[in-house]
Amino acid sequence: MRAIICEQVDQLRLVEQEEPVLQPGTAVVRIRRIGICGTDLHAYKGNQPFFSYPRVLGHELAGIVEQVDDQQGKIKAGDQVSIIPYMHCGTCIACRNGKTNCCTDMKVLGVHIDGGMRELVVVPTTHLLVTNDLTLDQSAVLEPLSIGAHAVRRAELRAGETVLVFGSGPIGLGVMAFAKHRGARVIAMDIQEERLAFCKQWAKADETVNAREGAAAKISELTDGDFPTVVFDATGSARSMSDAFSFVAHGGKLVYVGLVKAELSFNDPEFHKREMTLMGSRNATIEDFSAVQEAVRSGSIDVASFITHRVPFAEMINHFDSWLKPESKVIKAIVEL
Template identity: 50%
Template sequence: MKALICTQPGTFEYRDIPSPVLKPGHAIIKIKRIGICGTDLHAFKGTQPYFSYPRILGHELAGDLIEADGADGFVPGEAVTIIPYFNCGTCIACRNGKPNCCTNINVCGVHSDGGMLEYLSVPSYALVKSNGLSYDELALVEPLAIGAHGVSRANIQPNEFVLVIGAGPIGLGTMEFARIAGAIVIAIDINDNRLQFCKNSLQVQHTINATTEDAMERIKEITGNEMPTVVIDATGNQKAINTALQYLAHGGRFVLIGLQKETINFSHPEFHKRETTLMSSRNATRKDFEHVMNTMKRRLVNPATYITHRAKFDEVKDLFETWLDPATEVIKAMVELE
């Protein structure tokens, strides 16, 4: 079968590799859709933590189940997606209901080879039924679940001001689920096209361009000088993370969905006087997947909104680098396999 391998930062190669053979407790999926996410882009650039090369990227997946062992209730031929965070089931995090941060976690497409190929073997426990969703919708469940998990971590209450920093795909999903939770959402980014997308497509009430506006003054104006009680970083940008605390209300929650390699730092007095609650938000859980799929079924989220670019599998090697260029205005690139 054909696979697309990131052999080193900045380099892809198509190679023929053996098709997977069914193993106990595993399933084989024929891949139909691959969503391109920030993790893939960062891996291509060489800036993704927890990463080694060569690697087959891709974990936003949809496909048809070919065969499975230990997958009760699933039948060959049905459409599925996967929860791509393979966990051990026995560590302290798994025992406490947090498999998304398993101490031995194996993220498909990061720690092990992912879905940029024709057939993928995954643990059967990772399968998720389609519940009538299309391949496109199924491939978007995982990235939206990342935002949904961050919103769940923040325990957002109706009518809270929630500031989301970063209007990339993860930030956009975070805004959607903050809105669904009843928040008054404020979006900050440096890209006017992304901010316009927030307004027009996601019904975000307030947007701020941090390079052309005084973000602090605008946030004070929007919140009546009280500041947002929740700030969520979805950039993974060190400067953005280090300066975001200034925007947080006293008694507020600061949630880091974005990830980068370096040390984060901020003023301890500023952190302390707010009695800040600082949280990271890693991956997502099956509960988050179910929540996202339910919102799709109820049409509270329109997955088609996010897909701005499409490519056939054979085209990805040539097109991938263009998706790194802000000028192409990519929100979500979707790869199709027939």
């Protein structure tokens, strides 16, 4: 079978691999859609934590079950599925407390272990979500949208709160969309005007702010000097993540959804006087996937306009570098098999 390997920084290669063999409690899934994520792009450029080379990338995955060993009979051959790519141990303190998304021995497909940028994968049936009610495209983007949904759930966001989201990539857009679902007033911040326009169009952001144009004064004006009660940073930028502290209301929360391979620092008096809550939000759980599936099924989330670029599997390597460039205007790229 064909697979694409990231052999080292800036190097992808199409190779032939042996087909996987069905194991007890697993399914062999033929991959039909692969979403390209910031994680894949960061790994390609050598900026992804928890990563080693060579690695088969790909963790935003949708496909069709070809073989299955499911004692509960919930999944059958021919089912369309979305893959939950977070392989947790099930026994650590996080898993025992239902926080499988931050397992102490987490193995994420395409990061810690080989992912789904290949024709066939073997996945535990516990990590498959049947999506016969969705399209393949919709199934493939459940994962990135679930990360945003999880961040909003973790923040315990209440209707009527004003939130600020740094970064308008796919994860930030998901945060905005699900914050709006919770009834929040959403302010989007980015450095690209076209991205900010997309935030209003797709995520229904109430206000947008260019981070390069007096952002602090603008946010103060929009909130009558109160500043947002919840700030989400989905940039993956160390500078942005440090600057975000100064945008949080007194008594508010700062939620890091993005991840950066760097040390972060902040001014403790500013942090302390606000009695600020600093939170990390990692991955997502089956509950988040199910919530996103329902939102997509109901039409609340528009996947068609979320996906802006599309290529066949055999041509992906030729396009990968271009997706890193701002002028390509990528929101979400999908690879088809």
